[in-house]
Every structure is written in C-alpha cells, then in structure tokens.
Amino acid sequence: MSVDGHHHPAPMSPVEQRVAALQALLIERGLVPEGFIEEITHRYESEIGPMNGAKVVARAWVDPGYKQRLLAEGTAAIAELGLGGAEGDHMVVVENTPAVHNVIVCTLCSCYPWPVLGLPPAWYKDAPYRARMVREPRTLLAEMGCQLPGDTEIRVWDSSAEVRYLVLPERPPGTEGMTEAELAGLVTRDSMIGVARL
Amino acid sequence: MQGFGAVGHSPAEPAFHDRWEAVARALVVAVSSAVEASGGEFRHSIERMEPGHYLTSSYYEHWLTAAATLAVEHGLVTRSELEVRAGGRFPLSGPVLAPPVADAGPDIDEPRFGPGDRVRVRDWHPPGHTRCPRYVRGKTGVVVRVDGVHSVPDVEAHGAARRREPTYSVKFDAADLWGDGQRGVSVHADLWDSYLERP
Amino acid sequence: MSTPLSLSDLDLPRRNGELVFDAPWQSTAFALAAAVVEHAFGGDREPFRQQLIKAIAADPGRPYWESWTAALEALVQTLPDPGPAAVSGG
Secondary structure (H helix, E strand, O other): OOOOOOOOOOOOOHHHHHHHHHHHHHHHOOOOOOOHHHHHHHHHHHHOOHHHHHHHHHHHHHOHHHHHHHHHOHHHHHHHOOOOOOOOOOEEEEEOOOOEEEEEEOOOOOOOOHHHHOOOOHHHHOHHHHHHHHHOHHHHHHHOOOOOOOOOEEEEEEOOOOOEEEEEOOOOOOOOOOOHHHHHOOOOHHHHHOOOOO | OOOOOOOOOOOOOHHHHHHHHHHHHHHHHHHHHHHOOOHHHHHHHHHOOOHHHHHOOOHHHHHHHHHHHHHHHOOOOOHHHHHHHHOOOOOOOOOOOOOOOOOOOOOOOOOOOOOOOEEEEOOOOOOOOOOOOHHHOOOEEEEEEEEEEEEOHHHHOOOOOOOEEEEEEEEEEHHHHHOOOOOOEEEEEEEEHHHEEOO | OOOOOOHHHHHOOEEOOEEOOOOHHHHHHHHHHHHHHHHHOOOOOHHHHHHHHHHHHHOOOOOHHHHHHHHHHHHHHOOOOOOHHHHHOO
16 A cells, blocks of 8 residues: 555556456457456366366276276266366376376476366476476486386376376275275375376 | 456547548558458468567557568568658568468378387478477387377468378387486377378 | 465465466466457367467477467467457447
C-alpha cells in the first residue's frame, strides 16, 4: 500500500505483459469463452493430477486381468476408470519388475501423460533432465535419489511422437492387506514417471 | 487474475476506419500485382512479424507491414527509402525461414517395418521442423512396437499439405548411441516411418 | 529444484504436494493455449506443439513458461487476421 491509500499493484514483468496482451487479443477475437481460463486453471490445479494415475496403478496391482489389459492397450484400460483426454489419446504403460526399470522423458519439449499425471513438474521440462535422461540415465536416476542395483536393466522412453507413457511401479512388499484406496495412497507421481521406486 | 478486458479498440470516428481500410487494401492490391504475390505470401509475411510488433499493432498495420515487407523483398522499394518517406523507423517482418514443402507425397498406410526389425534412422538434418531427435540420427535400433498412423510433423509444419504415416517405438542400445560402454541401458524413441530405412 | 518460498506462494493452490503453476500468468498462458487449440484449431494440438518445440530449441536456457508464451505468440500470428468488419462488429 502506498501513502496515498491506493493499492498499486507491482509492475508487470515483460512476460506478464506479453501474456496480458495475448489475453486481450484472444478475447477480442472471441476465442476465450467467459470463465474458460478459470475453469482450465481449476481443472489442472485440482482435478487432473497424479492421484488419477495412482488409481490406475492400484487397480493393476489388485486385479491381474486389469493389469493385463493395461499393458496390452493402455488407453482403453485407463478409460475404464473414466480417465482420458488431452495428451492421453495414445497411452502405453510400461511395467517395472525386479530386473527392469522404466523412465519417461520428452527430449524435444515436455510431452507428458496429462490425464493420469496432470501437468509435468518444472524439472521434467528443463534442459538438464531432458538431455541427461537419454544420455546417462543410471547416473541421473541415482542423483535424483533412485538407486538401482547395477544389473537392473534401464529402459528410457522418449515421447517423441504421439504416444504418452506411464510407468507401472512395482507393488511394495508388506502391502498385502491393503485396500485399493490405501494402495493408491502409496503411489507417488515420481514413481509413475520413473525417477523413483516405491 | 483480473481479466484485462478487450483491447481498447475505439475508432475515433467511422471515417478513420474507412480511410485506414482503403489505404491497407490499396497497398495490398498494388504490391500483390507488382510482385505477383499470393494471399498466402501476405499471410506468411504477417506471421513473420516480430511478436511484440504484431501484438501491439492493429489489423491495418499488419497488412501495411506485410505489403511493405513484400515490396522490399521483391525489390520494389528499399527499406531506407521507406524510412526516409516515413520519417523514421519502419519495422518489417523477419526473414523467411523454411521453404514450403512442394509435394507432401502419398500417405503410407501400411507399416514398412514390424516388431523385431532392425532399422536405421536416416542421417538427415532437415532445415525446417522435424520431430526426429538429433541423438538417434544415423543410429541403428530395433522396432519394439508399431503404433498408429499419424500426420508427419515435418510436412504439416510447412503448409496445408498433410502426409500420414505409421509410427514406431525403436529401441537403441545406449552404448551404441553414446559410444561410452554404458551397459544395460536402452533408449526408445518414437519415430515416423519416413525417418527410418533398412540398415 | 524448488523456488524460494515467499508470502505470495502461500496463496497459490498446492495440489499433488507441489505448485502446478508458480504464478497466475503461467496458468493464464496455459489456459490461453488451450483456448486457441480448442477454438481455432479444432482440438488439434500439433500446431502449438511445433511452436513449442521451436521456441525451446531457439533458446534452450529460457524458462519453460516463457518459451510457452513465445510459442503461443507465434501460433496466434498464424491465425488469419479478422477483417475490419469483424473487429467493429459490423
């Protein structure tokens, strides 16, 4: 608040000004319906996120038939749970085993399976991750806290076309008695990208 | 975030609109017949405007800039002549970057490769848009999955033509990609059919 | 790789344990791109994706959402300008 009692907002940074100019132009062109921005923001901040992918994983852990369908045809199996939409039209689910560890990346931009994981975290979109995960995954995974036995096979999936990937992490031991909902609560976003194990 | 509302577009009076529109139209007609430019070239010239200029200028100024840019590029007038007459800076559009694809070629409906096939990625560096990651160009891998038919981004980027092709997941041994002896690591890239050839 | 916490961060929604957007201009830029894709390209994400790839390649060190904004600007520039009649509503 300034001395004259009026609230002066902080000056906009150059990129904020550019976004404001775009917003004005696009509204003028009739491309932004009333409430659209708020609705999209709310959807991706609250409704679409890794809790969705966690449900897919938990279902695959408790239901072997579902798991089979999920690995054979990811998009349809994910749709069984009512999930799908932008950036999820061509889903492939890759399974971690004691011998194999999967991890996803998009070296060209930031492709990511939105319907099951929401929007990607900043590190996923930044140059070091995008360059290093295809170059030295074992080292990078260890740096990110994912230590793997030396003989674990690592499979890196670069989402360079239309397919979007989801990692199916291994079910942790000692979870036999848990309900599906409890299991879903164990599944982290990072385990479904493949930079962590559970 | 507060909405910023529509741009404060308020023609001072109807005559201003009509005069500007008449000038813009006359310029476009004059330049297009003088240089035999098409509507596509004008539109492309508008696309080449510096974004800050584009976003902060009116429809009329877009067309004025397009007409002036084409006039300069086709040798009708020089930039400095424009600036002398305008009495100051006369921003033009940026240069043409990638040539349009003349012929997209036919769709490829049937995959040329199947799972297990060894394939090599063409070692080719297209000037325009491509979705072939650099690190796999010239490298040999194995098809692990055949995915659906999709529009080739390289073709789509350069105009209205479209070509659809199968896509594949191709597995590369990391040691082959990087020559550093790392073991037990494979990298899969998803690639369009025309990116690949038999080794 | 977390940003330093400031008072304004406390006002931004945190879901999934982490901020989805660091500032409102980012969520606006995201939603505007969604609007253009849906309403000017019939849901085809490919033209925007190409601009994003190009923007990132043009300046790999640039922060992601600034590249996103540059991509959106470039995409908007490919839309046909409305005619004067459209702008004035006549």
